[in-house]
Amino acid sequence: MSLTIRPYADGDRSAVVALWRAANLVVPWNDPESDIALCRSKPATAALLVGELEGRVVASVMVGQDGHRGWLYYLATDPDCRGRGFGRAMVAAAEGWLVAQGMPKVQLLVRETNTAVQGFYERLGYARSPVTMMQKWLRNSA
Numbered sequence: 001m002s003l004t005i006r007p008y009a010d011g012d013r014s015a016v017v018a019l020w021r022a023a024n025l026v027v028p029w030n031d032p033e034s035d036i037a038l039c040r041s042k043p044a045t046a047a048l049l050v051g052e053l054e055g056r057v058v059a060s061v062m063v064g065q066d067g068h069r070g071w072l073y074y075l076a077t078d079p080d081c082r083g084r085g086f087g088r089a090m091v092a093a094a095e096g097w098l099v100a101q102g103m104p105k106v107q108l109l110v111r112e113t114n115t116a117v118q119g120f121y122e123r124l125g126y127a128r129s130p131v132t133m134m135q136k137w138l139r140n141s142a
């Protein structure tokens with residue numbers, strides 16, 4: 001059975017949060033439910049896509065654009081479903097969304113501790129960017 005990629009729907013919340021936890025994407029300073037709500041409140045510039053297999057959410061990617069570049073977040077596949085092309089398919093869907101938005105480039109952040117995923121992105125044609133990211137919270141951080 002093949003993966004069906006579709007926009008996140010109301011009933012997906014617990015499955016998506018469980019997927020993110022299983023993929024070690026949830027950190028103390030990012031509340032997943034708030035991140036989902038924020039993404040869904042900006043439908044013109046952001047989307048959360050899920051991959052469904054036999055009625056079960058097994059993959060996700062959050063995609064957005066800031067008026068200049070496209071960004072990917074929360075890419076995950078269920079640990080039991082890896083190596084089947086689902087990650088590649090989710091990235092392709094997100095890239096398609098960005099192309100439709102007129103974005104010329106896609107970027108993403110990889111935590112320094114997440115060395116395993118770098119080979120995956122390189123396989124999909126991504127390269128390390130020689131930049132230093134700087135950041136500042138605009139609300140009280142956790």
Ligand SMILES: CC(C)(COP(=O)(O)OP(=O)(O)OC[C@H]1O[C@@H](n2cnc3c(N)ncnc32)[C@H](O)[C@@H]1OP(=O)(O)O)[C@@H](O)C(=O)NCCC(=O)NCCS
Nearest residue numbers: 023075076077082083084085086087088116117119120123
């Ligand atoms: C990264 C992740 C989404 C990959 O999902 P996946 O469904 O196993 O990936 P795919 O099966 O689509 O793999 C696509 C290609 O990448 C390769 N690949 C997958 N993981 C790889 C790795 N760690 N290193 C090198 N290549 C890798 C596959 O062999 C495949 O190659 P091919 O299509 O040329 O045969 C999954 O491992 C995951 O959820 N990781 C935890 C969450 C995470 O780190 N997300 C990214 C945060 S920045």
